[in-house]
Amino acid sequence: MIRLGRIGYVNCYPVYGAMDRGVVAAPATLVTGTPNELNDRLADGRLDVSVISAVAYAQHAERFELLPDLAISSDGPVRSVLLFARRPLQELDGARVLVSTSSRTSVQLLEELARSKWSLRLELAPAPAEPGDLKRLAATEHDAVLVIGDAALLLSSGGAYPVVIDLGEEWKRWTGLPFVFAVWAARRDVDRATVRDVHKALLASRKWGLANIPLLAEQAARATDVDVGDCAEYLAGLDYGLSYRHLAGLTDFLRRLAARGVVPDGTLAFLGAA
Amino acid sequence: MIRLGRIGYVNCYPVYGAMDRGVVAAPATLVTGTPNELNDRLADGRLDVSVISAVAYAQHAERFELLPDLAISSDGPVRSVLLFARRPLQELDGARVLVSTSSRTSVQLLEELARSKWSLRLELAPAPAEPGDLKRLAATEHDAVLVIGDAALLLSSGGAYPVVIDLGEEWKRWTGLPFVFAVWAARRDVDRATVRDVHKALLASRKWGLANIPLLAEQAARATDVDVGDCAEYLAGLDYGLSYRHLAGLTDFLRRLAARGVVPDGTLAFLGAA
Numbered sequence: 032m033i034r035l036g037r038i039g040y041v042n043c044y045p046v047y048g049a050m051d052r053g054v055v056a057a058p059a060t061l062v063t064g065t066p067n068e069l070n071d072r073l074a075d076g077r078l079d080v081s082v083i084s085a086v087a088y089a090q091h092a093e094r095f096e097l098l099p100d101l102a103i104s105s106d107g108p109v110r111s112v113l114l115f116a117r118r119p120l121q122e123l124d125g126a127r128v129l130v131s132t133s134s135r136t137s138v139q140l141l142e143e144l145a146r147s148k149w150s151l152r153l154e155l156a157p158a159p160a161e162p163g164d165l166k167r168l169a170a171t172e173h174d175a176v177l178v179i180g181d182a183a184l185l186l187s188s189g190g191a192y193p194v195v196i197d198l199g200e201e202w203k204r205w206t207g208l209p210f211v212f213a214v215w216a217a218r219r220d221v222d223r224a225t226v227r228d229v230h231k232a233l234l235a236s237r238k239w240g241l242a243n244i245p246l247l248a249e250q251a252a253r254a255t256d257v258d259v260g261d262c263a264e265y266l267a268g269l270d271y272g273l274s275y276r277h278l279a280g281l282t283d284f285l286r287r288l289a290a291r292g293v294v295p296d297g298t299l300a301f302l303g304a305a
Numbered sequence: 306m307i308r309l310g311r312i313g314y315v316n317c318y319p320v321y322g323a324m325d326r327g328v329v330a331a332p333a334t335l336v337t338g339t340p341n342e343l344n345d346r347l348a349d350g351r352l353d354v355s356v357i358s359a360v361a362y363a364q365h366a367e368r369f370e371l372l373p374d375l376a377i378s379s380d381g382p383v384r385s386v387l388l389f390a391r392r393p394l395q396e397l398d399g400a401r402v403l404v405s406t407s408s409r410t411s412v413q414l415l416e417e418l419a420r421s422k423w424s425l426r427l428e429l430a431p432a433p434a435e436p437g438d439l440k441r442l443a444a445t446e447h448d449a450v451l452v453i454g455d456a457a458l459l460l461s462s463g464g465a466y467p468v469v470i471d472l473g474e475e476w477k478r479w480t481g482l483p484f485v486f487a488v489w490a491a492r493r494d495v496d497r498a499t500v501r502d503v504h505k506a507l508l509a510s511r512k513w514g515l516a517n518i519p520l521l522a523e524q525a526a527r528a529t530d531v532d533v534g535d536c537a538e539y540l541a542g543l544d545y546g547l548s549y550r551h552l553a554g555l556t557d558f559l560r561r562l563a564a565r566g567v568v569p570d571g572t573l574a575f576l577g578a579a
Contacts, residue, residue: 089549096577099572099574100572208557208560223577273572274560274563274570274571274572275363275556275559275560275563275570275571275572275573276556276560276563276570278552278556278560278572278573279553279556279557279559279560282549282550282552282553282556283482283553283557285549285553286482286548286549286550286552286553289548289549289550296548296549296550297548297549298373298374298547298548298549298552298575299549299552299573299575300373300575300577301572301573301574301575301577302577303370303497303574303575303576303577
């Protein structure tokens with residue numbers, strides 16, 4: 032049985048919800064983790080296929096093939112990749128910013144926006160920022176903090192920070208493009224026919240998920256303690272395709288990272304048609 | 306023996322030069338044409354693998370797979386996709402513009418720049434514009450004319466128009482990205498192992514070509530009657546890779562065309578690794 036990674040966050044419900052309910056047969060053993068845990072596990076062979084962050088793909092592109100037509104993006108506000116700040120953006124130059132250890136792509140997006148769009152120097156310091164970490168986080172000295180996923184939904188519903196900046200929205204304003212946070216990739220040493228079966232199951236599961244957002248929003252509200260209406264709006268604002276617009280956003284981001292030497296310059300390699 | 310398309314223009318010398326000279330064994334029967342002839346032949350099965358225009362790929366993406374790491378782009382002026390005009394750009398609103406029948410991507414690039422960047426309405430009329438057509442073209446009533454390839458190099462060296470607009474340069478100024486004019490694609494019904502061999506041969510031939518630009522510039526000067534220094538500069542300004550920057554330019558262009566309904570919204574499908 033091959034091992035298929037999933038992010039435990041609400042943002043993955045639309046892709047895995049039908050598998051969770053047995054509506055679509057899970058073609059693999061499901062392994063849950065934060066984006067960064069999945070990144071590491073797919074790179075070192077503990078997973079065979081997984082959703083991983085866009086930056087993690089580019090860091091080890093030679094080991095991976097992308098699954099076509101599947102990604103997690105936003106074309107505007109994403110609502111779950113948020114910079115919470117104690118003062119306005121323009122007053123954050125030189126500020127100490129805690130950044131979630133769960134994420135790689137969001138941290139690079141923040142870095143890119145700070146340098147190239149906002150012209151701010153930020154002093155980034157990694158900090159655990161899952162829902163269970165939020166209390167300790169509040170007690171840690173900081174000017175701002177980057178939080179992702181369910182913890183971001185939760186923290187934003189609390190209203191504890193005067194300034195909240197949505198990185199998906201900032202990217203869209205800057206480039207006019209969607210931002211691709213995560214992609215699905217397979218290790219190249221995994222049997223292709225099996226990967227194609229997993230891909231088909233993921234697409235079938237997503238089809239069911241997108242047709243059942245209200246049900247998934249209820250599940251999300253129970254899991255996160257966030258209002259069900261907010262959860263529904265959140266899920267409806269995410270995009271799970273990977274067409275030209277998304278590819279334009281993804282490669283525009285990666286060429287910026289490659290120019291700064293954060294990832295090797297490379298190309299997108301997709302699983303070929305059967 | 307499979308059939309491999311090549312554009313007869315100077316811009317393809319760096320990719321096919323080593324095959325022409327027997328330095329790299331041609332893995333297929335070479336068929337020469339204008340971009341549009343090759344587009345049609347690959348789509349209808351008269352060719353198996355070919356360089357085709359970016360728009361032609363997107364029009365029939367479901368029939369094709371892209372060859373990785375190979376394209377014809379410019380990251381700034383391209384010198385061979387030129388709008389020749391009798392008056393300045395800002396005076397061309399409503400103008401009758403002849404456009405080369407050899408090209409599909411350049412015409413769409415002109416259309417996109419006119420609509421979205423220049424805010425001009427242009428009345429486009431197709432006209433043959435290969436080197437042998439230039440005399441007749443000069444005698445045809447027009448305010449401006451879009452010419453590509455060797456004919457553009459020739460016409461620009463003549464200095465017959467007061468205004469010459471380089472569409473590669475305009476795109477770069479507008480988007481900050483390279484513009485991908487052509488890609489290499491294979492029909493999906495062609496044996497993959499054979500396509501991989503052709504791809505390898507093309508990459509080996511390109512490697513030789515890029516190391517022998519002065520020689521290819523001499524050949525280009527003889528073929529076009531354009532100064533050898535200009536030919537060398539022209540070839541050195543073209544780019545034959547397909548990394549993130551190029552993909553960003555390509556997909557940014559295609560998402561614009563998809564939004565206008567010129568091509569179906571789709572994705573990039575590449576020949577997979579062996």
